[in-house]
Amino acid sequence: MNILEKVLSTHTFARRIAIFLSIIILGWIDLATGFEYAFSVFYLVPVSIAAWYDSVKSSVATIIISGLTWLYADFSAGHYYSTPFAPFWNGCVRLGFFSIVALLLIKVRKNLAALTMMAMQDTLTSLNNVRAFNFEYQLLHKISLRKGMQFAVGMIDLDGFKAVNDQLGHSAGDDVLVKFAQVLKQSSRSSDILARMGGDEFVVILLDTDQAGAEEYSRKLREMFFNSGLKQEYGIDFSMGIRIFNSLPKDCEDATHQADQLMYQAKALGKSQTTICFA
Structure with a gap:
């Protein structure tokens, strides 16, 4: 687990490949299991990785790609809706859900970094303690x-x-x-x-x-x-x-x-x- 965390935090290319592959794998499983099984919560895995370890731009891109992947899997699984507007509404709701989780993780990460900095810094001189x-x-x-x-x-x-x-x-x-x-x-x-x-x-x-x-x-x-x-x-x-x-x-x-x-x-x-x- 420590090795995985180290790779995600220090290797940008490997981290983004992991995010992309996880979305592809989740989309394939989502498509294979059909629309009767709720699967959207699992897209929080790549979203969380991007929000915690990567930049805001990467987080936004991951949220959008995850939302579109879910929407594609839902359509391709043959999910019938009473109105054409319904799947797009559901897609926007999921984007909002992913965004809220990502925003909270980014906020927690920044606060944790600030607290860590305070714990490692001399309060008077701002040098290392x-x-x-x-x-x-x-x-x-x-x-x-x-x-x-x-x-x-x-x-x-x-x-x-x-x-x-x-x-x-x-x-x-x-x-x-x-x-x-x-x-x-x-x-x-x-x-x-x-x-x-x-x-x-x-x-x-x-x-x-x-x-x-x-x-x-x-x-x-x-x-x-x-x-x-x-x-x-x-x-x-x-x-x-x-x-x-x-x-x-x-x-x-x-x-x-x-x-x-x-x-x-x-x-x-x-x-x-x-x-x-x-x-």
């Missing part, structure tokens, strides 16, 4: 095993953040976190993984990055941080530790712990700097 980071890490671990790609895991801790909370209040602290998250986003590639681990601690995974790439990332991040005005306005800076892996450790905590140790080395050396090392 710990749960989302762990999920992304496991995906990257599989990629690292398959492709032998280098990754850099960086842990970041803000220097002087506690003083901001103590002297200016938590609203100012929240403002710092939000602005720093924006700096992180602007400094990173779309393929990089960013997350807030809690408090004023952040993590980044740089894909396909070596020593030179990690150094360039650190330089760019510090330049954009300086240009953001956070240091001038709040008197904060950040310490960062970056551990470069030829292949990611299986355990996410192992990777972040190694980067965390390097970050504390940076703090011990005077803060406001980056320590980079190979695993």
Whole structure:
């Protein structure tokens, strides 16, 4: 069942072939069983697949094709109606029924996606939260095993953040976190993984990055941080530790712990700097 769901959700061509074939098979069975047996409810199978896994246009097309297939099977089975208008009325009713089910499924899917996004997102900074980071890490671990790609895991801790909370209040602290998250986003590639681990601690995974790439990332991040005005306005800076892996450790905590140790080395050396090392 999991394999089928994976195919339907990730392979557009296979999904649409499955929708088309299911309509053909259902139409053939509908025709073979004759008009005495109600069969229209089974057309909800392809309609539901399209509504849940595919686009709105695909859902509309599936609804129309399913309705026309039922109408053709009904006519071909020799169903007699007292008025010529009756079968077309029944066809429109079935189209309405299919449409309502599809609309409800699309609405549920969107709400579920929104709830999933909320559950995987830090509410303050809109970065990934710990749960989302762990999920992304496991995906990257599989990629690292398959492709032998280098990754850099960086842990970041803000220097002087506690003083901001103590002297200016938590609203100012929240403002710092939000602005720093924006700096992180602007400094990173779309393929990089960013997350807030809690408090004023952040993590980044740089894909396909070596020593030179990690150094360039650190330089760019510090330049954009300086240009953001956070240091001038709040008197904060950040310490960062970056551990470069030829292949990611299986355990996410192992990777972040190694980067965390390097970050504390940076703090011990005077803060406001980056320590980079190979695993």
